Amino acid sequence: MIMPASSGPQTVSPLRSVVIPVAGRGTRLLPATKAVRKELLPIGRKPLILYAVEEAATSGIDHIIFVCARSDSSLQRFFERDIQLEHFLDVHGVQGEAEKLRAMFSGLRFSFVNQSAPLGLADAIRCARPEIKDEAFGVILPDALIISQNPCIAQLAECYRRHRRPVIATRLVQMFETRRYGILVVDSERPEKDMRTVRVRSMVEKPSPQCAPSLYGVFGRYVLAPEVFDAIDNTQPDPSGELQLTDALNSYCNSNPVYGYLFEGRHIDTGNWHGFVEATIECLLADVELAPVLSRYMSPSSAPCNN
Ligand code: UTP
Numbered sequence: 001m002i003m004p005a006s007s008g009p010q011t012v013s014p015l016r017s018v019v020i021p022v023a024g025r026g027t028r029l030l031p032a033t034k035a036v037r038k039e040l041l042p043i044g045r046k047p048l049i050l051y052a053v054e055e056a057a058t059s060g061i062d063h064i065i066f067v068c069a070r071s072d073s074s075l076q077r078f079f080e081r082d083i084q085l086e087h088f089l090d091v092h093g094v095q096g097e098a099e100k101l102r103a104m105f106s107g108l109r110f111s112f113v114n115q116s117a118p119l120g121l122a123d124a125i126r127c128a129r130p131e132i133k134d135e136a137f138g139v140i141l142p143d144a145l146i147i148s149q150n151p152c153i154a155q156l157a158e159c160y161r162r163h164r165r166p167v168i169a170t171r172l173v174q175m176f177e178t179r180r181y182g183i184l185v186v187d188s189e190r191p192e193k194d195m196r197t198v199r200v201r202s203m204v205e206k207p208s209p210q211c212a213p214s215l216y217g218v219f220g221r222y223v224l225a226p227e228v229f230d231a232i233d234n235t236q237p238d239p240s241g242e243l244q245l246t247d248a249l250n251s252y253c254n255s256n257p258v259y260g261y262l263f264e265g266r267h268i269d270t271g272n273w274h275g276f277v278e279a280t281i282e283c284l285l286a287d288v289e290l291a292p293v294l295s296r297y298m299s300p301s302s303a304p305c306n307n
Contacts, residue, residue, distance in 0.1 A: 013060035014161045015223065017131065018138035018153065020052050021067040021124035022075055023115035028272045037074055038271065039142050044283030044290070048270060049075065052142035053108070059154035061138060063109045065131045067124045070114040079110050120242030122232045129229050136160060136225050144220025145279050148265025152221045159197055159261040160223040166252070168200060169221035170260040171267060175209040180269075182218035182246050183207055184260050191259070198260040202253050205246045216260055218246075219267050228252055 026038035033041070039049040056064055068075055082101070089098035115127045125139060138153045146152040146169075156167045170184055183206075187199040204213055222245075231252040238244050252258065268282065269275040284294045 013154065013157050015059075015061050015136060015138050015153075015157050017063040017065055017135075018056040018061045018140055019065045019067060019125055019128040019132075020049070020056075020140050020142055021115070021121060022049065022142065023067050023069040023124055023127075024118050026271070029276065037069075037072060039075060040078060041276070043145070043270060043276070043279045044287055046283075047078065048145070049078070049142050051145055052140045053105075055140060055146070055151045055153055056138065057108055059138075059151045059157060061153070061157075062107060063111065063131075065111045065113060065128045065137075067115050067127045068112050069118070070116055076112050079105065118242075120237070121245040122235060122243035122248045125224070125245065126229060126232045126243075132226060132229075134226050136164075136166075136223055139222040139224060141220030143269065143271035145268045145270050145275075146219070146221065146263065146265045147268070147282065148263065150264060152263045152265055153223075155263050155265075156221055156223045156261050159259060162192070163197075163257070163259055165257045165259055166225050166228065166249075167223040167259045167261050168203075168249070169219050169263045170198070170216045171219060171262060172215045173217040175212070175215070177217065178209050178212035178215070179206050180217075181206065183212050183214060184216040184218065185213040186216055186260060196262040198262070200253060200258040200260045202250050203246050205244065216262075219263075221263070225256075227256070 022037065022039045024038070026033035029038050029041065040047045042048075043051065053064055066075060086098045086101055089101070111131045113127045113131060115124050118124075121141075128137075138157065140153055148155075152169055156169055159167045168184070173181060173183075182203050184198070184203050185201040187201065189199075191197050191199055198216065203218060204211070207213070228248065232243065232248040234251060235243055235248040238247065249258065268279045270279045281294065284290050
């Protein structure tokens with residue numbers, strides 16, 4: 001069950017809203033994503049999207065804005081109440097299940113905006129503009145699963161509270177990984193004693209190890225200021241016709257301070273099959289009931305066999 005924002009963290013979040021873009025194509029997880037949207041695929045017992053919503057809710061953020069593909073309402077249906085199902089569970093006395101469903105999203109407000117076509121992450125974020133008043137907001141990319149004690153977006157929000165400037169989640173990558181991620185150009189001097197905060201000068205999308213300006217990778221969590229929308233408006237599409245957030249943030253960085261925050265936690269990219277399997281195993285091993293089932297398969301001497 002999701003912890004409602006009201007009973008969440010002790011401190012009040014400086015952010016009220018988080019944008020979760022879910023309008024991408026999910027081509028790396030085909031053929032599964034031809035049947036089910038990536039964000040609704042289960043990792044352990046829960047659909048992927050629930051991990052992102054829980055991260056926001058336990059960070060004290062109560063307004064969740066989904067940017068959805070116009071052609072698909074399956075995600076929206078998941079967040080709506082299913083009165084018939086609740087009635088069935090009530091009547092058949094399935095212990096506590098109806099109550100759990102009813103309480104699942106209490107304290108949270110959901111908005112759904114459409115992206116007409118998958119024209120890039122910056123375009124997706126821009127679609128949420130009417131829902132964001134003139135204030136900072138979080139962005140969570142749900143396929144970037146971050147397992148941590150303190151939710152990653154709460155860590156960024158805390159950094160935002162100190163600096164009142166956009167914050168990008170970062171972690172150090174291995175040399176061979178630079179081709180997979182955005183990489184930050186950072187100042188050598190740290191603005192804070194805790195050494196987790198860096199000043200960002202610009203960023204480069206998926207550089208080769210030889211060309212990488214640093215090993216500070218970018219991992220699907222941001223706190224952005226409303227002025228970033230103007231930067232997106234002034235950004236040109238890339239050669240494939242998509243509006244890249246990296247390009248918009250680069251132009252924003254030219255005239256505005258931006259910070260990177262070395263988050264505490266483990267990041268898994270569930271948008272490809274390797275990461276998807278890794279995240280599934282990690283979540284099953286953390287599930288007291290299901291972990292023994294998995295463990296049986298992992299021990300070669302006792303792997304179940306039918307013959
Ligand atoms: P990805 O880069 O993982 O792209 O998007 P994708 O389209 O989902 O997947 P692949 O690369 O085809 O396998 C990161 C997040 O941004 C959203 C996606 O839904 C995902 O949550 N996104 C991306 C949008 O909402 N709109 C876009 O135009 C692009």
